[in-house]
Amino acid sequence: MVYGYHTHxxxxxxxxxxxxxxxxxxxGCYLRGVYNGCLVYADDILSLSPSVCLMQKMLDICESxxxxxxxxxxxxxxxxxxxxxxxxxxxxxxxxCGEPLIYATSAKYLGVYLTAAKSxxxxxxxxxxxxxxxxNALYSRCKASNSELVCLELFRSYCLPFxxxxxxxxxxxxxxxxxxxxxxxxxxxxxxxxxSFENTAFIKSV
Numbered sequence: 001m002v003y004g005y006h007t008h009x010x011x012x013x014x015x016x017x018x019x020x021x022x023x024x025x026x027x028g029c030y031l032r033g034v035y036n037g038c039l040v041y042a043d044d045i046l047s048l049s050p051s052v053c054l055m056q057k058m059l060d061i062c063e064s065x066x067x068x069x070x071x072x073x074x075x076x077x078x079x080x081x082x083x084x085x086x087x088x089x090x091x092x093x094x095x096x097c098g099e100p101l102i103y104a105t106s107a108k109y110l111g112v113y114l115t116a117a118k119s120x121x122x123x124x125x126x127x128x129x130x131x132x133x134x135x136n137a138l139y140s141r142c143k144a145s146n147s148e149l150v151c152l153e154l155f156r157s158y159c160l161p162f163x164x165x166x167x168x169x170x171x172x173x174x175x176x177x178x179x180x181x182x183x184x185x186x187x188x189x190x191x192x193x194x195x196s197f198e199n200t201a202f203i204k205s206v
Contacts, residue, residue, distance in 0.1 A: 018065045027058045052091050059096045075099035081107045122170040131163040151191045
């Protein structure tokens with residue numbers, strides 16, 4: 001997997017051409033017969049390949065595309081992420097426009113942190129930090145109202161979206177679901193001044 005983004009203002013104009021070239025090469029990943037080797041959103045590019053060898057061939061196509069269209073890739077903002085049983089093994093370096101790409105342990109794509117692991121995995125640590133930061137700032141301002149319902153409604157409107165962002169798409173593990181659920185329990189305990197996590201179950205079900 002290779003991810004990066006480009007700073008050229010007219011970059012979006014050329015993207016269809018690049019995706020078409022990659023798709024025509026048949027390099028990259030397919031899902032149920034549909035090509036998913038190159039995913040593009042605005043100026044964010046995510047390339048997917050089942051092997052390092054094929055990924056380098058895809059990068060070579062990107063380099064050829066850059067030469068033909070007079071587009072410059074900022075290679076310092078590209079990096080590679082490995083997912084699979086051998087993700088920790090040494091492998092050949094990937095290069096783009098003569099520059100080596102860094103193998104990263106995690107990568108942020110559209111607000112989601114993908115992690116190098118034996119299988120597809122996401123990290124939710126940044127989500128927890130945003131959630132607690134937002135909740136504590138909100139709670140410190142609304143607790144003076146002495147209204148748990150006001151705090152709860154603000155919590156639902158402004159804090160939960162941080163915690164649940166893209167969760168339905170990333171397929172969190174059972175452990176991750178428990179961690180995210182515990183964040184909600186902690187906030188509910190603070191709002192209603194509870195002393196036990198067991199007492200939060202009824203409130204969350206209302």
